[in-house]
Amino acid sequence: MKNWLTLILGLPTAQATERMRAWRALKACGAAVLRDGAYLLPDTPACREALATIERDILALNGTAYVLPVVDPDGARFTGLFDRGEDYGKLRSEIEACRGQLTADTALASTRLVRKLRKAYDQLAGIDYFPGPPRQQLDAALLELETAVSRALSADEPQGQDQPIARLDPGAYRGRTWATRQRPWVDRLACAWLIRRFIDPQARILWLEQPQDCPADALGFDFDGATFSHVGQRVSFETLQASFALQAPGLERLAALVHYLDIGGLQPVEAAGVERVLAGLRNTLSHDDHLLAAASALFDGLLAGFAQEEHAHD
Known part of the structure; x- marks a missing residue:
């Protein structure tokens, strides 16, 4: 059995800006779209808090919003709606493109791109409620890219040695x-x-x-x-x-x-x-x-x- 939360919302058609703001907030927390105006998230404290915030914002605009519990007896009916494989694939392509263009001359510029890729990965991983191999593979690819950029930027970058650190005066x-x-x-x-x-x-x-x-x-x-x-x-x-x-x-x-x-x-x-x-x-x-x-x-x-x-x- 799996517990879920659904948000049913309605906003006046004239409030396009507010509708877009609510959609962006739902996208940021990784909500799945059931249909227009109906969104789903796993029932976790973080998701509950995110939906409660969106609900308050919508009600403050004289819209309608209901956060309702949903119980899935089978436990896996909705998990496919949260597949992040396509998003991980897009990030993987960007990582590979950056790696392919990496040289000593482009290393400094690449560091800025790698920071953006790491931030994008962290945001995606934060809403990956059912992580699997794609997440692990992308994390490994990103670590390899970070190491490659570091070595391109600084030749002879040292390897970490496993040894005790003596206390010195x-x-x-x-x-x-x-x-x-x-x-x-x-x-x-x-x-x-x-x-x-x-x-x-x-x-x-x-x-x-x-x-x-x-x-x-x-x-x-x-x-x-x-x-x-x-x-x-x-x-x-x-x-x-x-x-x-x-x-x-x-x-x-x-x-x-x-x-x-x-x-x-x-x-x-x-x-x-x-x-x-x-x-x-x-x-x-x-x-x-x-x-x-x-x-x-x-x-x-x-x-x-x-x-x-x-x-x-x-």
């Missing part, structure tokens, strides 16, 4: 040379900022043409074989943060932002704007020291803003 890492790959992107820029801000204020940052060029006495970061790099699902920024047990107001939010911009995942609201600023800086500043200085000012501002928001919610 920042005092033993002062006045050192730290080395990473040249033409840095988000994770390397954020790591260099983190090192100078919290670990080694006098750090000398060395930009390597190739990871193999790292001097024996330098502390490498964000490349395979470096002292500090990706560990498990942590990006290099998070590895440094964990290694030195760094804690500061706003730092966790900044780490989540760097994580998303480097390897994807849950999108922070600031991500698109920060990515755009960093991409602009990278395109206009050819000297890596100058790029780091500009990016560091951005990270300082973000940390201060995040800290202020945390303080306001205490």
Whole structure:
């Protein structure tokens, strides 16, 4: 047996704008169309709340709206109305098209498209009430695309290693040379900022043409074989943060932002704007020291803003 909710609505024919608004709200929550003015959703708390909101909005416009329970003794009579296979297929085509056009030159532009594809996938998955293989396959394809874009944008992107993270004393890492790959992107820029801000204020940052060029006495970061790099699902920024047990107001939010911009995942609201600023800086500043200085000012501002928001919610 399966419980459902149906919304029966009616709006004056003259209120085309309100009718369109109600239709968009129903589409956003994934309602199936039974017939004109009749919509169906599974009986879940989230769907019940969504239909109650639409019902209130319609009644406020002097329309008619009834949310009624429906019981399906067989349990599967209506599930076919919620098949998202066609929608997943369209997204899959866009993912494949993006992958086919991906080069080192198009990588920055591709990151913006990938963010949109990830957002579209998350919205679709949120209304996929009966998920199956198409959802899993699309998620895997999107993860592969995100990894490919990251590697096209940043050659020699490190692989995550499964290993324990030792707790280190920042005092033993002062006045050192730290080395990473040249033409840095988000994770390397954020790591260099983190090192100078919290670990080694006098750090000398060395930009390597190739990871193999790292001097024996330098502390490498964000490349395979470096002292500090990706560990498990942590990006290099998070590895440094964990290694030195760094804690500061706003730092966790900044780490989540760097994580998303480097390897994807849950999108922070600031991500698109920060990515755009960093991409602009990278395109206009050819000297890596100058790029780091500009990016560091951005990270300082973000940390201060995040800290202020945390303080306001205490």
